Amino acid sequence: MSVTAQPRQPGGRRRRTTRLLAVAAGAVTVGALAAAALPASAHTGGPGKGDHRPGGHQQSRYQDVQLLSFNDLHGNLEPPAGSSGRVTEVQADGSTKTVDAGGVEYLATHLRQARKGNPYSITAAGGDMVGASPLISGLFHDEPTIEALNKLDLDVTSVGNHEFDEGAQELARLQNGGCHPTEGCYSDKKFKGADFPYLAANVLKEKTGKPVLAPYWVWKKNGVKVGFIGVTLEGTPDVVSAEGVKGLKFKDEVETINKYAKVLQQQGVKSIVALVHEGGFPASSSYNYDCDAAGAGSGISGPIVDIAKNVTPQVDALVTGHTHNAYVCTIPDPAGKPRMVTSAASFGRLYTDTTLTYDRRTGDIARTSVESANHVVTRDVPKAADLTALVGKWNALAAPIGNRAVGHISGDIGSTGTESPLGDLIADAQLAYGRELDAETDLALMNPGGIRAPLTYAASGAEGDGVVTYAEAFAVQPFANTVNLQDLTGAQVLQVLKEQVSGANEAAPKILQISSGLTYTLDLTQSGADRVVTDSVRLNGAPLDPAATYRVASNSFLAGGGDGFTTLGQGTGDVVGADDLTALEQYLTAHSSATAPYAPPAADRVTIVR
Missing domain, CATH: 3.60.21.10 (Metallo-dependent phosphatases)
Known part of the structure; x- marks a missing residue:
């Protein structure tokens, strides 16, 4: 691969003289940059005599x-x-x-x-x-x-x-x-x-x-x-x-x-x-x-x-x-x-x-x-006019889709914390959607890394306070994963919970967001899989039965064993539904209105011991 370019001139744009190629050849030729005819900086912070340039101009060593x-x-x-x-x-x-x-x-x-x-x-x-x-x-x-x-x-x-x-x-x-x-x-x-x-x-x-x-x-x-x-x-x-x-x-x-x-x-x-x-x-x-x-x-x-x-x-x-x-x-x-x-x-x-x-x-x-x-990157400086024009151009193209209202909330629904209010909302939305596919769906699991932005109450555009637009929902779940159903035994569900804090996730735990009805205790004073208190796991108040079969909803990334949750990749009886954003949109539309907005969940399904 060969790249030829000129360095950026002070205050201006650099000029490319060839296009960059996507696939590197076996022996890669490093991009040669045409030297701009600019004087060197006057920096003299290092010891030693400066080198000399043609024409009598001294060039600093450092x-x-x-x-x-x-x-x-x-x-x-x-x-x-x-x-x-x-x-x-x-x-x-x-x-x-x-x-x-x-x-x-x-x-x-x-x-x-x-x-x-x-x-x-x-x-x-x-x-x-x-x-x-x-x-x-x-x-x-x-x-x-x-x-x-x-x-x-x-x-x-x-x-x-x-x-x-x-x-x-x-x-x-x-x-x-x-x-x-x-x-x-x-x-x-x-x-x-x-x-x-x-x-x-x-x-x-x-x-x-x-x-x-x-x-x-x-x-x-x-x-x-x-x-x-x-x-x-x-x-x-x-x-x-x-x-x-x-x-x-x-x-x-x-x-x-x-x-x-x-x-x-x-x-x-x-x-x-x-x-x-x-x-x-x-x-x-x-x-x-x-x-x-x-x-x-x-x-x-x-x-x-x-x-x-x-x-x-x-x-x-x-x-x-x-x-x-x-x-x-x-x-x-x-x-x-x-x-x-x-x-x-x-x-x-x-x-x-x-x-x-x-x-x-x-x-x-x-x-x-x-x-x-x-x-x-503070917001108290002038906006760059060329970037303002770029943002405006693409916003105008996205507006017919993005400005559509999909729900209403009564306050900010945050996305941070071991268990987040927004994580609970998404898990509940996937459980509800899963039950549309199969009425026997028992629970839903959501990976925290799939939640990319919070839902904020204050209006960010032309819509009123508390209105959730399609653009805002898209920012939360932009991956276009599908909502999948699969059968797991109770023992496998427990193993999934342990994989949050062990194996590939032991050093940097990935705590799953869980649907309403599933509760357990996470003891952070312990190490590895022991941080999940086995006998604390309950579904609708009843202890998890290791031998029973449970119908589990999750996004396609998790259902494939992503984020180190290998046990989720072992489920059976798979059913593939619509994308997860559709599930969130449908849930917000069904459970909120301008006069009865959706309230932020309490995020109290996981009990944390520190």
Whole structure:
């Protein structure tokens, strides 16, 4: 694969001279960037004499390179609603406050302001730019988000697991352009695709063993070279439908990054950043807490820690994602040297500004000079006019579908917590729909990761307070999973509950949202499967009978064993119904009205012992 481009001029758009190809060839030729005739920065932070350029102009040995990054945008072009559109900020006195954040009109302004005075500036992302998107993007197979990212001057991103929601062919279309294969073009202009490369170093075609997209990319300017390697989590097949990853293999993140770091080194690229769609769990929910207060790596846990500790020291920084958390931490590399690892939460609420000090003599990053911080995408700045126009264009196309009222609520129905009110509502909706398919349906289970946004009472558009529109319901459940029925024994149902906190989910539990009538106790003072108190499980007040057969409703992703719930993949007597959004819509319509709105559930079905 060959890419030729010119770096972005200060205050302007970069120009692409060739289109990016979707499928990487066996031997990938790194994108050559035509050097812009701009003077080097006057930075002189490092020791030694500066090099000399032709014509008598002195060039500093040390050059600051700005790396702006974000992750997990998920097509959130408009400011996210409710808690999904806020971040927590630590104050000087130790208290915290919440700040409204997000929206690409504001993100564009913040990024453009951050780039001012930084001619050596790169913008990168850590995956999940698309997928699980609100209606404005999801209805159009995320073409609007790719157009927005082009306007944001994104230079490069890794793939995330959600980039495979619609399969590798659709991802290739987002990269290369072209109208949707079944729906055609959404306007009189053909979709042009991404101006930036998607990197997928550890995603291989089963038939050829070659990466499905380019594994790496190099940014160049005036002799400065920074390489980027992009990977998604090896466990992507566990969190994406089988159809989405059909024909693909996902390799180990560390092994892959180390492999391509050697390739880049052999090509003379010694400054390397890994874009890793896998993340961690910070000790604080505040975006600006001091992750290293008790020492390097002390303020974060989770999969990214082991990855960072084992990725070759040839990699100078890791931009991460997937867990939707915010952190700027140093984690020791295999040589024991601190290395920056960052994540900018999700939904465009934050961006990370990292300074990489490039040594022109060695071609490497002086890691002792790396500085980084997360910044809030506040909504108190002017909106970027070009992004406002883009959002308006796609909203106008979506409005006839999105503005239709589907229900009424009496207050915010939140989506956070071990058991959430919105989780209870969705599970009840799927139980009710399941009973339409089979009157003997006993219970419903919903995966928390399938709930993408809260329902908010305050009007976000032309509708009145408390009105739930189709667009708002779509934002909650955008995956188009079907509601499936299957038979499980009581012993299997109990095993499913234990799989919430054991096996693949032991380190990061995935607590299922359960329908009315099912109750149990979760003892968090225990470990593994013992956290589910077996004799506390009740269905309609009666103990769960291990030998009895129960009819269970769940979405198709769960019914296939997704999210580590392998026992759900062993059910029998399968019946496939309509999509889960239809179930939610029907339930809200049947159980609410303007004069009798639906009240937020109490979220009291799971008793928590801490």
